[in-house]
Amino acid sequence: MSGIDPFAPASQVAEAIAAGTASAEAVTRSALDRVFAIDPAVNAFTDVTAERALLQARRIDADRAAGRPAGRLAGVPFAVKNLFDIQGLPTRAGSKINRDLPPADEDAVLIRRLSAAGAVLIGGLNMGEYAYDFTGENAHDGACRNPHDPTRMAGGSSSGSGASTAAGLAAFALGSDTNGSIRVPASFCGVFGLKPTYGRLSRAGTFPFCDSLDHLGPLARTVRDLALVYDVLQGPGDGDPACADRPIEFVTDSLEIGIDGLRIATLGGYFATDGMPEADAAIRSVASALGAGGPVDVAGAAEGRAAAFIITNVESAALHMENLRSRLGDFDPDTRDRFLAGAMLPGPWYARAQQTRRWYRDQFARVFREVDVLIAPATPFPAPEIGRRTVELGGREVLMRPNIGLFTQPISAIGLPVCVVPVVGAGLPIGVQIVAPSWREDLALRVAQYLESHGVSRFEAPHG
Amino acid sequence: MTASDFDADAYIRAAAPMLGFDLDEERIAAVKPFLLIAREMAELLEAAPVPEDTLNLAAVFDPSCGAGNDGA
Numbered sequence: 001m002s003g004i005d006p007f008a009p010a011s012q013v014a015e016a017i018a019a020g021t022a023s024a025e026a027v028t029r030s031a032l033d034r035v036f037a038i039d040p041a042v043n044a045f046t047d048v049t050a051e052r053a054l055l056q057a058r059r060i061d062a063d064r065a066a067g068r069p070a071g072r073l074a075g076v077p078f079a080v081k082n083l084f085d086i087q088g089l090p091t092r093a094g095s096k097i098n099r100d101l102p103p104a105d106e107d108a109v110l111i112r113r114l115s116a117a118g119a120v121l122i123g124g125l126n127m128g129e130y131a132y133d134f135t136g137e138n139a140h141d142g143a144c145r146n147p148h149d150p151t152r153m154a155g156g157s158s159s160g161s162g163a164s165t166a167a168g169l170a171a172f173a174l175g176s177d178t179n180g181s182i183r184v185p186a187s188f189c190g191v192f193g194l195k196p197t198y199g200r201l202s203r204a205g206t207f208p209f210c211d212s213l214d215h216l217g218p219l220a221r222t223v224r225d226l227a228l229v230y231d232v233l234q235g236p237g238d239g240d241p242a243c244a245d246r247p248i249e250f251v252t253d254s255l256e257i258g259i260d261g262l263r264i265a266t267l268g269g270y271f272a273t274d275g276m277p278e279a280d281a282a283i284r285s286v287a288s289a290l291g292a293g294g295p296v297d298v299a300g301a302a303e304g305r306a307a308a309f310i311i312t313n314v315e316s317a318a319l320h321m322e323n324l325r326s327r328l329g330d331f332d333p334d335t336r337d338r339f340l341a342g343a344m345l346p347g348p349w350y351a352r353a354q355q356t357r358r359w360y361r362d363q364f365a366r367v368f369r370e371v372d373v374l375i376a377p378a379t380p381f382p383a384p385e386i387g388r389r390t391v392e393l394g395g396r397e398v399l400m401r402p403n404i405g406l407f408t409q410p411i412s413a414i415g416l417p418v419c420v421v422p423v424v425g426a427g428l429p430i431g432v433q434i435v436a437p438s439w440r441e442d443l444a445l446r447v448a449q450y451l452e453s454h455g456v457s458r459f460e461a462p463h464g
Numbered sequence: 465m466t467a468s469d470f471d472a473d474a475y476i477r478a479a480a481p482m483l484g485f486d487l488d489e490e491r492i493a494a495v496k497p498f499l500l501i502a503r504e505m506a507e508l509l510e511a512a513p514v515p516e517d518t519l520n521l522a523a524v525f526d527p528s529c530g531a532g533n534d535g536a
Contacts, residue, residue, distance in 0.1 A: 038481040071484070097493070188531075212522070212523050277488065300512065302508060303508050303509060303511075303512040306505035306506075306508040306509050307509060309501075309502070309505045310502060310505055310506065312510065313502060315500075321483070321484075323485075325484045325485060325486075328485075328491075335497045336494075337491070337494040337498055338498050340485065340487070340491065340495045340498075341495050341498035341499045341502060342502075343475065343483055343485070343497075344475070344480070344483065344495075345502055345506075346506075348501070349506045349509070350508060351521065352508055352509045352512075354517060354521040354522045354523050355514050355518075355520060355521055355522070356512045356514055357522040358520050358521060358522040359512065359513075359514040359515070359520075360512075361522070383492065402501065463490045
């Protein structure tokens with residue numbers, strides 16, 4: 001990348017372009033060349049938008065030459081999970097069926113905000129079909145592979161978002177998270193991920209999975225990049241009825257405040273890591289660095305997860321009813337039968353799930369009267385081998401897919417903001433969740449920044 | 465009723481035609497485990513100590529149509 005290495009933080013790339021030590025076009029060409037050279041082994045990209053990327057990059061360089069101010073992310077290459085509308089492409093959402101849709105008329109709202117800040121979209125990314133996935137496997141586009149070990153899962157459903165960021169193919173990526181789909185790939189691929197509060201970021205121009213639980217957010221290689229991108233993404237709903245339309249609350253300037261005065265505790269009980277050695281080591285390392293208290297037990301975590309399971313199953317199935325009747329054979333076998341089951345669940349189960357979710361939210365609110373930030377494991381284990389169906393947890397052989405989201409699902413069930421941080425250790429990456437009260441993304445990111453600046457958490461480039 | 469005595473097979477055979485699904489034996493067998501997992505989740509929810517005689521749902525309809533919110 002014109003003297004800038006492919007793993008350079010987005011903030012450094014933007015500074016170099018703004019200072020004129022690198023051109024946006026050269027950076028974009030370098031990023032595209034790297035995608036064409038490396039992605040065949042990773043399979044993170046499903047579309048490469050080279051032409052529009054180069055056009056935008058030349059415009060950025062021309063603006064700079066004319067003395068016009070550069071955007072905060074000028075010339076930074078990024079990519080998006082392919083459930084985001086990209087003008088001129090059908091929004092496939094990981095499916096075969098959606099490829100028959102007409103091309104999107106315009107970009108999703110969040111892409112438009114990033115483009116306005118100068119970030120350069122270089123492509124759409126692989127994902128689990130219709131986001132109903134934690135593995136990164138996809139029957140239509142092939143499995144997305146973990147850059148740290150291509151025999152292993154990237155995690156899902158924002159698999160390409162995690163893998164492209166970890167492989168140095170994009171400076172950052174956007175993903176979606178309904179039950180853990182940003183946080184699981186962040187953990188498996190060893191990058192930072194932010195799932196903001198439910199209703200914080202506009203979902204307009206994205207293909208839905210489960211309206212009650214869908215969130216969008218960024219993945220990046222540094223906390224500062226995550227914060228820079230998140231600040232650009234904030235704004236009004238612009239067509240998303242679930243968006244809370246809160247005032248923009250910038251976080252980048254408060255990153256370095258530190259953790260003095262913050263009451264931090266480890267989540268226990270349901271979130272205990274007995275029999276999960278890698279997750280246990282990661283949580284202990286973070287707890288020790290933060291001087292965390294606890295463990296704190298929150299009532300209702302298992303029930304909250306159950307609520308998220310039922311709500312996801314019912315709402316997602318409702319979205320696909322017509323295709324389940326007429327194009328059943330075109331679904332990925334790993335989502336098809338779950339959608340069919342979801343279509344059959346009784347109405348009272350769904351109502352009870354929404355009722356329980358509200359009750360469970362109140363249990364968490366009680367804990368947040370005594371604590372400012374909570375920490376919990378992100379995944380019970382590091383990335384498993386692609387194709388694996390079961391895993392040993394606590395001495396028992398259990399099904400893999402339902403358990404990957406064991407620790408993420410009860411948090412997103414009530415929409416709390418979470419930053420996943422990759423924890424430095426031996427072996428494959430694994431992440432820890434930094435959980436804050438609603439609308440306090442700033443606290444989660446401050447704690448993440450503290451961990452990164454103290455060497456407890458950091459992105460490490462894949463070997464080879 | 466507990467998950468163990470829930471007859472998922474019979475339930476699928478009754479529900480599928482009502483929903484317009486034409487499922488063969490292979491599909492019925494494949495859907496069954498997911499219905500059983502959902503039943504276990506529903507049991508957890510039924511046992512949750514939510515306040516009795518209330519129905520405070522997390523999803524609440526907002527009747528307003530403010531700026532940037534089309535009310536859809």
